[in-house]
Amino acid sequence: MSIEVGSKLQGKITGITHFGAFVELPGGSTGLVHISEVADNYVKDINEILTVGDEVTVKVLNVEDDGKIGLSIRKANESAAQKPSADRKSSKPSQGGGRNRRKEPSFEDKMNRFLKDSEERLSTLKRQTESKRGGRGAKRG
Template sequence: MSIEVGSKLEGKVTGITNFGAFVELPTGVTGLVHISEVADNYVKDINDHLKVGDMVEVKVMNVGSDGKIGLSIRKAKPESEQRPQRPQRPSRPRQGGGRPPERPENFETKMAKFMKESEENLTTLKRATESKRGGRGARRG
């Protein structure tokens, strides 16, 4: 019996680590169920969900060229048991509300806007540097 991606198999948990659980499949090979594939909700400690010796149903997610097998317990559950997907929001056509469409600015308008912002930034910068140069106390003369 070869292991194919997408097939569901019964396996035995043979080892538990902080990142997942190793499951021995009926063919004698071992695959890994990553901690994110154990349950639909967040799993902080895998020991709360599995223990060595448990029989679990797994779905083969991938088979690497190096022989590593990726498994999932949560995707092996029937569709009715899985967490329902969030419904998509219907897209609403834009109506008159909101900002009016911008009309393209000409070069002179853009340049005037840039010069105004630049002058404001330079003034702010001058104030900040002049106050730092003053030092403590009065000026020496």
């Protein structure tokens, strides 16, 4: 079976490293799912999401000349989730799906919180350094 870029395949996780997971594809070939291609959100530890022996659906991102195959679990699930999403949008608010969106702060809220935290840290830092500087400069003369 030839592996083509863009195709979706079923595979089995054969190994996990700190940078990704190796997936055995049909035909005996092996590809790598980089840790950034495992899920839509940030993945600190790949072992929290995948385990050796898991059956996964992957999308082929690239096939190198030396035989290396780049895979993505995220993009395989993303395109499958986008097709029926129009049907799901009408039923999500009644299931409470809208609540999760309201909990996440907007960009402006995040920026305001960042500025407030930053100003607090700067004022604390200034107070600490000013008290240290005051004792040193007095004896010069």
